[in-house]
Amino acid sequence: MSFFYLSPVKGNLPVHILEEITTSRLQYLQELLKREIVEYNQYTVEGSIYDNVGHFMLCIAAILNKSIGLTQFLLNGEVELFKRRLGSLTAYDFRCFVKKLLRNIKKYEMAPLFIHPLQCLCQHLMLKDMAQHICNSNHLNECSHYHIKLNFKHCLNFIAKRQVELKEGLVLLPCGKWRQYLVLLFSMNLKYRLSNTDLTPLRSDPRINELLFKIRRETQCFQNGSNAINKLRSIEVDSASAFFPPCMLNLHKYLRNKHRLSHTQRFYYSLFLKDIGLSVDEAVNFWSAEYRQNPNGKHTCCHSWDKDEKKYLYGIRHMYGLEGARKNYTSQNCTRIQSMDISCSEGGCPFKSFDAENMMKILNLRREDVLLSQINELKAKGMYTSACILFLEKKCDIICDNNLSFNFSPVKFYQKSTKKM
Structure with a gap:
């Protein structure tokens, strides 16, 4: 199971376990963003079922709460977690990671625009030589030993900062930018999910409403004025x-x-x-x-x-x-x-x-x-x-x-x- 979170896991979980998984992940992300020493959390082991469930439940909470503060917190926390995980991968782990991603991509029927460049990047990173090159401790962000060709519309961030070469509508993305591009694609995937998922049927589910209330309690500091819970003196x-x-x-x-x-x-x-x-x-x-x-x-x-x-x-x-x-x-x-x-x-x-x-x-x-x-x-x-x-x-x-x-x-x-x- 990939920690890129292209698709949610299927199955049944007791409500109290679901609640524990979600609130534990929320606290874990808070510690992560505070740059505190993050303690081991059994519900955030990368690639585990609990990790997948926690991620998607927080997405559900952000969508249903309609809170700008909570949504931004989730984006910042999940992207930071993804960066840390990416930075700790060995060449072997990296290849396993992208192979899982490619298997998940094949399941897509109506793929968002960012899926094609993600697939292209993964096909390069699954090659042993390239994975070892990327994971070398001496590999620099300025390295251009390898390139991949992508349509310019998939690399607008790099083009705006003039960090890539543009020729006839194609961008030559150097290997020094590949990790950065993976993080960008992860962020795009998360933003797409938060803005294009219809969860209307869940609004009448009392189990979800109970969980949302507890998440609102945990995230008072992220809520905007209209959603903030009244204070009691x-x-x-x-x-x-x-x-x-x-x-x-x-x-x-x-x-x-x-x-x-x-x-x-x-x-x-x-x-x-x-x-x-x-x-x-x-x-x-x-x-x-x-x-x-x-x-x-x-x-x-x-x-x-x-x-x-x-x-x-x-x-x-x-x-x-x-x-x-x-x-x-x-x-x-x-x-x-x-x-x-x-x-x-x-x-x-x-x-x-x-x-x-x-x-x-x-x-x-x-x-x-x-x-x-x-x-x-x-x-x-x-x-x-x-x-x-x-x-x-x-x-x-x-x-x-x-x-x-x-x-x-x-x-x-x-x-x-x-x-x-």
């Missing part, structure tokens, strides 16, 4: 809590009352706040304000900000991908929250774990409310997520899409209740 959390799902509203109220949360619930609530727009600096402000206060009543947490500031700062920065393994964590979905053991916890899904009195209290419903009886019916059937969506619809006077229940989460609830989706 620490002083605005109380007012924003009016739109929280019951599970997160319960944690918020408990925290404001006790000034403490158990480790697991603090982790889940922190990720929720992060995913609805609380930046790392605002998160530090929010949690420091709470944990500087003395706990109200007995609580399993005996820590305080003054005593454990370094620990808390590290934990918050770790969640934002700024410490440790630098993984950018995302909040849990409803299925995960409902599966938690909350025997020693303040949280959980109210529709599953709360008794009648506590559920009415957090939902702000009375016994005679018709909505409460409808929720209880769903609860009795174990349809906790459906009960939450029903509550959302009645609370906000909206009708939710049937696909919303797929991988439903507290963040989706908040987005719908604030009409951000």
